[in-house]
Amino acid sequence: MNDLIVQDIHMHLGALHVLQGTSFTASKGQVVALLGASGSGKTTLLRTIAGLEIPSKGKIEISGSSVFDSSKDLLLPPEQRNIGLVFQSYALWPHKTVAENVAFGLSIRGTDKSEIGKRVKEMLEKLGLDHLGDRYPFQLSGGQQQRVAICRALVYQPKVILMDEPLSNLDAKLREEARYWIRKLILELELCAVMVTHDQDEALAMADNVLLLKGGSIVQSGSPLEIYSNPKNRYTAEFLGNNNTLDGNLSIEAGKPTVSGRTWSISGVMPEGVSNANGKAASAIVRVEKMAIHDQPGPNRIAVNLDASIYLGNHWEYRLSAPGVTLKAQGSVRREPGSVWCELPADDVWIFPRAS
Numbered sequence: 305m306n307d308l309i310v311q312d313i314h315m316h317l318g319a320l321h322v323l324q325g326t327s328f329t330a331s332k333g334q335v336v337a338l339l340g341a342s343g344s345g346k347t348t349l350l351r352t353i354a355g356l357e358i359p360s361k362g363k364i365e366i367s368g369s370s371v372f373d374s375s376k377d378l379l380l381p382p383e384q385r386n387i388g389l390v391f392q393s394y395a396l397w398p399h400k401t402v403a404e405n406v407a408f409g410l411s412i413r414g415t416d417k418s419e420i421g422k423r424v425k426e427m428l429e430k431l432g433l434d435h436l437g438d439r440y441p442f443q444l445s446g447g448q449q450q451r452v453a454i455c456r457a458l459v460y461q462p463k464v465i466l467m468d469e470p471l472s473n474l475d476a477k478l479r480e481e482a483r484y485w486i487r488k489l490i491l492e493l494e495l496c497a498v499m500v501t502h503d504q505d506e507a508l509a510m511a512d513n514v515l516l517l518k519g520g521s522i523v524q525s526g527s528p529l530e531i532y533s534n535p536k537n538r539y540t541a542e543f544l545g546n547n548n549t550l551d552g553n554l555s556i557e558a559g560k561p562t563v564s565g566r567t568w569s570i571s572g573v574m575p576e577g578v579s580n581a582n583g584k585a586a587s588a589i590v591r592v593e594k595m596a597i598h599d600q601p602g603p604n605r606i607a608v609n610l611d612a613s614i615y616l617g618n619h620w621e622y623r624l625s626a627p628g629v630t631l632k633a634q635g636s637v638r639r640e641p642g643s644v645w646c647e648l649p650a651d652d653v654w655i656f657p658r659a660s
């Protein structure tokens with residue numbers, strides 16, 4: 305069963321059509337990441353699921369119950385939606401202790417005092433916070449505050465947890481750890497989680513399903529591997545990863561698409577559903593890590609000048625150029641400047657019509 309069904313959600317803010325018919329489903333033990341550039345509608349979509357924004361059209365079902373249905377004028381408030389919410393700022397009450405922060409939502413729902421004590425203790429223990437119950441938020445590190453915010457969202461035992469940029473206030477090291485333990489916790493508790501992020505590494509590391517949004521629409525969704533390795537459109541190809549783009553003109557011979565510039569020709573694949581005609585402007589896009597540097601010419605190689613090798617700690621980045629072309633590649637050794645050939649493996653080169 306799907307714990308969350310979001311169907312054809314439209315949202316207008318003034319003249320702006322912020323969500324343009326967004327649909328997806330999620331089930332327990334699954335993390336869905338809403339990924340996209342600033343202003344793509346991620347937070348608005350999350351807030352409509354939480355009941356903090358009212359869509360103009362669509363349906364939302366949480367744990368088998370309808371919480372919003374524009375065709376029936378049905379709209380349940382956030383507290384009746386059986387969801388846990390984690391905000392970017394954590395939004396902890398500064399004048400309440402950790403235990404009181406976690407207990408607050410249960411007490412306003414009229415839960416029995418002894419039951420509150422039991423649930424708060426259990427939750428704090430689960431997240432390794434039991435020794436901090438009497439502290440105030442200002443006496444906690446950022447990572448501890450984040451755990452308290454998650455504890456507070458989970459203490460109601462919701463089936464669905466919604467998180468808005470939950471890691472953005474942590475430093476890089478803590479963020480990496482948090483990606484791992486939050487995902488583990490979600491799977492252990494068999495929750496269904498929806499998370500907003502603009503950080504693609506975070507989305508790829510944490511999610512089972514990534515929804516890439518652009519202008520209030522989902523441009524592609526899929527597993528991290530699928531969306532990274534098999535983009536179906538130019539936007540997805542360019543949004544994810546670190547890429548080289550070569551602009552030229554398309555020729556298709558024996559079904560093999562090739563993009564050519566003044567001094568180079570590169571064959572690749574046109575993703576399913578993409579079409580472009582012979583002679584039209586096209587771009588070849590390839591992930592930087594797929595490029596290889598050679599000392600001789602060969603198939604799908606371009607003669608370039610290696611202008612510089614830049615040391616980046618765990619690898620070297622090579623800056624390459626040819627007339628009208630600049631490229632990047634990576635390797636494990638420093639290379640001297642000079643003439644080289646860079647190979648763009650044909651299976652890893654995606655060909656799309658050139659952006660106008």
Ligand SMILES: Nc1ncnc2c1ncn2[C@@H]1O[C@H](COP(=O)(O)OP(=O)(O)OP(=O)(O)O)[C@@H](O)[C@H]1O
Nearest residue numbers: 317320322340341342343344345346347348349502
């Ligand atoms: N209260 C509002 N009134 C008018 N427009 C709004 C309002 N809130 C958001 N918007 C607009 O809606 C669009 C989507 O905003 P939203 O915050 O959902 O994007 P986002 O993808 O979460 O961006 P970010 O990553 O910057 O938080 C943006 O164009 C934004 O300017």
